[in-house]
Amino acid sequence: MKKLVVVLGSARQDSISEKAAMKYIEGAEQAGYETVIFRANDMNIHGCTGCGNCRKNGTDCVIQDDMQKYYSELHSCSALLVTSPNYYANVAGPMITFMNRHYCMNNPDKTSRLHSGIKLAGIFAQGAPENYPKYPATYDWYLSTFTGKGMDLTDKLIIGGDSNIQTVLNKAYEMGKNL
DSSP states (O other): OEEEEEEEOOSSTTOHHHHHHHHHHHHHHHTTEEEEEEEGGGSOOOOOOOOOHHHHHTOSOOOOSTHHHHHHHHHTOSEEEEEEEEETTEEOHHHHHHHHTTGGGBOTTSOBOSOTTOEEEEEEEOSSOTTOTTSHHHHHHHHHHHHTTTOEEEEEEEEOTTSOHHHHHHHHHHHHHTO
């Protein structure tokens, strides 16, 4: 069975990024995916300490927190969906800590420890207009952590303060269905 791992980055469970993610999940499940959901804001995630054990030994991070369950799911998934609101011109703080903890996904020779073929999608919500030119580079930078580990970016959805919500939700559903 295909597995979609979802990491929701909003602190608000009824946020627009989460609503879009739920439609994406609905479409993916329609396409045969099993879904595992993590809420970054509710997870006990510690910051990377830069100890280097992971790179030296080619293992997952040695910090014992909620990332251990996520790592287990990541190693066996077919696709990853990450979402975040834009707070102060960047993704939400818990999602930055989450991103940093992927340092361990590289081998000592800096090749990826992840299996190939993992599809990646990102959903980002901002108060600025949908086509606001300042933020896409920030989202691309964020997603590059994952594409740099060999994931294939299949979908990116930017939801602006001026977006038609029903159109966005329909698009998220179709993206998930076509995953």
